[in-house]
Amino acid sequence: MAQIKSLRAWRYNAYLTENLPELTAPLSETVRRQKEKAFYQFPFHHFHLSSPSNVPPFENARRRAENWKLDGVIRQDPLPGLYVYAQDFEMGGKTCQRKGFVAHVKLEDYSQKIIFPHERTISAAVEYRTQLLEATQMHTLPTHGFYRDAAARLEPFLEESLRNPLYEVIDQNHTRHRLSVIHDYEVMAFFKNHFAAQRIWLADGHHRYESSLRYRQRCLAQFPNASPESPWHYHLMWLTNAETSDLGVLPTHRLVHSLPHFDRRSFLEKLEVYFDIFPEAPDAPLPLPSEAPLGTFRLVFADRPFTLRWRSEARLAYDTDWPESIKDLEVSILHYFILEKTLQLRDDAQFAHLDFTHDFQSCCLDVSRGEAIFAVLTRPVTGGQIEEVCFQGHTMPAKTTYFFPKVLGGLLFSSIREAEFGDF
Numbered sequence: 001m002a003q004i005k006s007l008r009a010w011r012y013n014a015y016l017t018e019n020l021p022e023l024t025a026p027l028s029e030t031v032r033r034q035k036e037k038a039f040y041q042f043p044f045h046h047f048h049l050s051s052p053s054n055v056p057p058f059e060n061a062r063r064r065a066e067n068w069k070l071d072g073v074i075r076q077d078p079l080p081g082l083y084v085y086a087q088d089f090e091m092g093g094k095t096c097q098r099k100g101f102v103a104h105v106k107l108e109d110y111s112q113k114i115i116f117p118h119e120r121t122i123s124a125a126v127e128y129r130t131q132l133l134e135a136t137q138m139h140t141l142p143t144h145g146f147y148r149d150a151a152a153r154l155e156p157f158l159e160e161s162l163r164n165p166l167y168e169v170i171d172q173n174h175t176r177h178r179l180s181v182i183h184d185y186e187v188m189a190f191f192k193n194h195f196a197a198q199r200i201w202l203a204d205g206h207h208r209y210e211s212s213l214r215y216r217q218r219c220l221a222q223f224p225n226a227s228p229e230s231p232w233h234y235h236l237m238w239l240t241n242a243e244t245s246d247l248g249v250l251p252t253h254r255l256v257h258s259l260p261h262f263d264r265r266s267f268l269e270k271l272e273v274y275f276d277i278f279p280e281a282p283d284a285p286l287p288l289p290s291e292a293p294l295g296t297f298r299l300v301f302a303d304r305p306f307t308l309r310w311r312s313e314a315r316l317a318y319d320t321d322w323p324e325s326i327k328d329l330e331v332s333i334l335h336y337f338i339l340e341k342t343l344q345l346r347d348d349a350q351f352a353h354l355d356f357t358h359d360f361q362s363c364c365l366d367v368s369r370g371e372a373i374f375a376v377l378t379r380p381v382t383g384g385q386i387e388e389v390c391f392q393g394h395t396m397p398a399k400t401t402y403f404f405p406k407v408l409g410g411l412l413f414s415s416i417r418e419a420e421f422g423d424f
Contacts, residue, residue: 008422
């Protein structure tokens with residue numbers, strides 16, 4: 001099923017790796033303006049390649065990637081390898097870990113039922129990523145994918161490799177990130193053979209994966225006789241075993257902004273068709289209790305929050321062909337009944353007025369500052385819901401999940417140039 005290749009990663013030179021905490025960061029759901037400003041103060045921060053501030057034109061990113069190579073800012077490893085990556089983190093008062101390996105994975109259309117998405121994407125964001133990939137010819141951040149192996153056949157090799165890490169970085173969330181590499185040909189061959197029977201579901205990085213699919217389509221149109229093993233047939237992924245790794249799923253709250261002529265009274269009156277609405281005290285606790293009924297949300301305005309409880313009879317108002325597993329997701333209820341039916345924001349038009357964050361406190365802060373009109377706080381989907389939707393061949397609304405912690409960008413990059421591809 002899934003096909004993987006080793007790679008010769010590009011990594012920061014030895015001098016710069018002494019300052020990795022200043023050069024690395026996760027690529028967040030919505031990169032906050034103040035964070036962007038801070039990140040871009042460092043001339044070699046990975047954001048200059050993975051989320052550049054001066055594109056379009058994408059020629060700027062192309063030139064920077066070339067200059068970083070020529071000037072030795074990043075250097076390519078001489079030997080191909082599979083890169084072992086682990087995260088140790090705290091969540092809900094529990095010590096958690098994810099570990100897996102980074103490899104090039106053969107691109108597969110979703111219709112092949114080998115690689116599965118769990119949420120929809122935003123076309124404009126995919127196109128941005130496609131043009132960035134075409135310009136730089138580099139994967140700047142691995143997409144995160146899960147697979148299942150109850151026997152955990154790969155784990156002993158991962159643990160052995162992590163005993164000698166290339167890097168160990170503690171980020172601002174106190175997550176420990178470790179990167180090591182496997183060069184042994186027999187071990188890498190074992191990994192390849194093992195993955196021939198695996199299916200992968202995407203956790204984080206749908207837009208990056210679909211940008212590779214879109215770029216491959218353009219290359220096939222231009223080079224119809226190219227080899228099926230051409231580098232643009234592959235995508236950089238971090239693969240973790242769902243049987244042994246903590247999922248770490250957080251909610252992705254919605255911030256609604258820049259709506260012309262918004263009137264709260266009228267908005268709440270329209271919402272009452274679908275929800276029971278309960279005003280809360282200004283200092284009421286904001287996180288939603290896990291035992292609250294399906295379709296419960298916290299609506300936060302600058303002066304006070306409201307609790308919304310979806311009316312069960314409102315289910316009859318669904319005018320879609322969505323399957324039951326999608327209709328019963330709270331994020332679907334949010335998008336359909338709050339954004340589409342009440343605010344009349346449909347499809348991609350919704351995302352012109354939305355920001356996303358997993359941190360409810362930052363939601364409230366943005367609302368209090370007037371940077372958003374209101375926030376909608378929700379609860380996370382479960383790992384079981386994600387897998388059910390994936391393997392039924394369906395997708396959730398975009399930005400449904402926030403997998404914490406994110407992959408730490410800047411630990412490695414990979415090339416899709418023939419001379420730099422580097423499989424054994």
